[in-house]
Amino acid sequence: MTAEPLLRIRGLTVSYPAAGAEILTSVDLDAPAGTTVAVLGPSGSGKSTLVAAITGLLPPEARTGGEIWFDGLALHRMDEATRRRLRGRRIGTIPQDPAVALNPVLPIGVQVAEALLIHGLAGRAEAGRRAIGLLRSAGLPDPESVAARYPHELSGGMRQRALAAAALAAEPELILADEPTSAVDVVAQAGVLDDLAAVTTGTGRTLILVTHDVGLAIERAEWGVVMAAGRTVEAGPIRRLASAGEHPVTRSLMAAAPHLRTARLRPGSAALPPARAQGRQEKRGRPAELLRLDRVSRIYPPAHRADEPVPALDGVSAVVHRGETLGVVGESGAGKSTLAALALRLTTPTAGRVLFDGADLAGLRGAGMRAFRRRAQLVFQDPYAALDPQMRAGDAIAEPVRALRLTGRSERAARVREAADLVHLPVTLLRRRPRELSGGECQRVVLARAFVVRPDLLICDEPASALDAAVQAQILQLIVDVQAELGLGCLFISHDLGAVRQVADRVLVLRHGRTVEEGPAAETLEKPSHPYTVALVAAAPGRRNPPPPAVSPAATVPPGGIHP
Template identity: 40%
Template sequence: MSAVSDGNLVEVAGLRIEFPTEGGSVRAVDGLDFTLAPGGALGLVGESGSGKSATAYALLGLHRGTGARVSGTVRVAGTDVLAAQDAELRRLRGGVAAMVFQDPLSSLDPYYAIGDQIAEVYRVHHRGSRAAARARAVEVLDRVGIPDAARRARSRPHEFSGGMRQRALIAMALACEPRLLVADEPTTALDVTVQAQILDLLHELRAETGMGLLLVTHDLGVVAGSVDDVLVMRGGSAVERGPVTEVLRAPADPYTRALLSAVPRVDLRSAEGEERAAAPVLVKSPEAPVTSGEGGDVLLEAVGLRREFGKGRERLRAVDDVSLTVRAGETLGVVGESGSGKTTLGRMLVRLLDPSAGQIRYGGREIGGLGEKALRPLRRDLQMVFQDPVSSLNPRRSIGESIADPLRAAGELSDKAVVARVKELLERVGLDPDWYHRYPHEFSGGQRQRVGIARALAPGPKLIVCDEPVSALDVTTQAQVVALLAELRRDLGLSLVFIAHDLAVVRQVSDRVAVMRGGRIVESGTVDEVYDAPQDPYTKGLLAAVPVLDPAESAARRADRRELRSVMVTAP
């Protein structure tokens, strides 16, 4: 059945997209049909590799010249995208349909001011003076909530935060008043409050301008309050479509149900909460234990920890007087917005950064002031899993050799024993041991994160700090990695510090949680205490920004946030 009909802003029928490979080709999209009415909002949802981004790119003809084979029908505002001449496509892009990409850093030129880049887009489609183009750039930057837009228009991308860069990309897309906005994972890796701000902005822009929205995401929680209809993709095909309320409340396809079940829920109490509170911790620390008054042995303790960067007036206090404990066998969640000091704290705990002040005790021994030589024996006990496995793995070395590095550095095993141990670790984290000689680019994001976990496990640590280990993964892969960490903790008696901006994930994995803001811990306690009865206004704000799967509740929360912003603006 054709999806093409009269009066639609977007008409897609029988869309097929194939990408060439060494052995032939891979079909990313296979016979996809859908329409989008003027002013409507459609969510394309699916795991990584489902074909949703490839579909979005096809709407603007972005596959042209890449070697991809695209067939079927794609019409946007009456333009036959697949048959259009290059000049017609240039008029379409930006002027009629605009795109907001997932990674604003790779989409913005680092050498030019934000305002100049927006002005350039405007002048491509409108015959106007440079002054008029610059004025338009300031106007749209102000519209998307960039404070002091006239001044910030002269800033370069690196001077903007992640959320502000995403706003700048949306401003660039709005410069020519397009009829269609295509947003490809616009909130991935943003913290919950910034994500809520971006989604609220897109909703307000739709209401004000009447533009259509195609929102591409792996997170059903994101689409709940942002679109009218949803299309769920798997393996390049549509498995379910319909009004977002119906699909989320009564999904018909097993795959959609699996996606929904993988979404972490911030409103659910920990399944093991009461058992964890009652059960003693049986795992003992490797050195003389420090007994905690709350039960269980303290493995790691930070007291008055502080870290500063820079000097003089440029000095930044990233972590400011933080004290916490990590007990043997438990998971401590650390949550907060970007810039709250979470990562800096995590790096200090495993002594990858020296503290400017304060103490770090491991097994009762002060290690905060130890030099590298004295720290070397402790490196095997304190390990870290980094946020971006791509940048933490050497692309020129096989993943097996990367995992083997800490084993070879210890010098206690023969080469044969090292290889055997690495293959054992690969199997332990759910990867094929025969992939020892493969390179990082041959793995998916979730598989690379498993490699990072295997490398952290190699020396047999007692504590692992996980720094945003699932922030850029789709919900099903995220659930798999979280389940793996929980399994490893249970089987190996590990202690974990789980750093994340996603409060729902933190509730799922943690025993206790510490909430950070501006380098300080503003609230801490058991995970259920903090989530069910938050005391600090900042914690309450974080929880209120978490996406929910009920479209009606999502709309109500958006209205509450809008009312709060208006009160703050009008307050004396």
């Protein structure tokens, strides 16, 4: 990295004095024009805060120090009006959370065209036409229809691709991608990253790729920066960091990254309280089959009169046994989240039946429905959207216990502490609100909220999508341990095939709402038979560009050096 950096950061600090929190304590980063720099680090290390500091979008209560230089401009001394002229035009951002980043009351096409209009790069009609072209380039089918739809009418992966299209609209020189594929299946992930590579390779544009996916970083970046506890701890060529990183955090991240050759996790690491062991005894003697979806279909009415009805699921059957995990994979829009909604009776099937512990969910009323709500819990895909922004973490965890009237006040507090401990959430974080937590910390709050009622069925909709590799490994092991202790059945929905390989006993592959393949996890993911499953496996990060063999740790140090 000898070229003059387009982006240069020195000694960056960010703190929240009122909360007594120091998020960034010393960050250095160099990103020359025309390079892709991956920013890695454990959950809570400050990666997303770094992006917000570069763009000037930190909350008003934040206090900053240090220097941020962009193309010779001192961003750290720049007033807000000048920063606004840079945002979207010269600095584009792809946020981590599409549900929060997109305006729920504006059509997608309007939001993609926004930067073109704000910066005077096109008239309204031309901006609309270019927005459709950007959506098409982002791999979205029928971009004219997508442009007319609202965010809630798109899947999580489709929303993420729309965000990428919006960020690239004005052809910015610097693109800040904060977990741009965390909600996207591996096929769509490859498409989004190919799009980003197409607009950066050979153009002089710079991409800062914040990601917890080590395989993706190795495959897509030239340079890596590792953060921990708000500091830069190591930097260098990404493949050197992968094979011979020197810092313990770097080595931990690289070692923990799941892949398709990872063995199925086995229980044994979680120390569960006696109350949970007692719960397991109470569950003995129940039928082995916990959840059955019997030829279920779900057809949604069209969003617009001219459209045809949307078949989200078409005759899908699946079974989850007690103590077993069924992994569900497929690209965005395949019907995975609809399957979860049917299993929880958050929506009803157009055809077919959903049975829980032998009872048809369609017939549950009153006390039976309340009992089901306790016994079946959902771990949401989007932790920020799943949490009340004004509610402290401890209160969020206690909410289902209070709502279901399971315990008194004193036992409720003990339940909260127990659940927080299970997901490795420090008690000091229980008084923080979601905006004061990292994405990974918020996801652990959501997990604790699911475990606090001691359910029988756990439905995980992308439960590790916001977690770095090391924390993801802890959470996946935790799910396996708690499942074994309590005999939980688990429906595990994920686009991360490596994570599915680690936790699933069987795998169900969906495409366009239909089952294309089902079988044992190891056999299905290692030796797929259906062409679509073959394509999914081939697109998994690291398959095209596996980590290199170990090399000498001696490597070029970026300008400014590395802080220990």
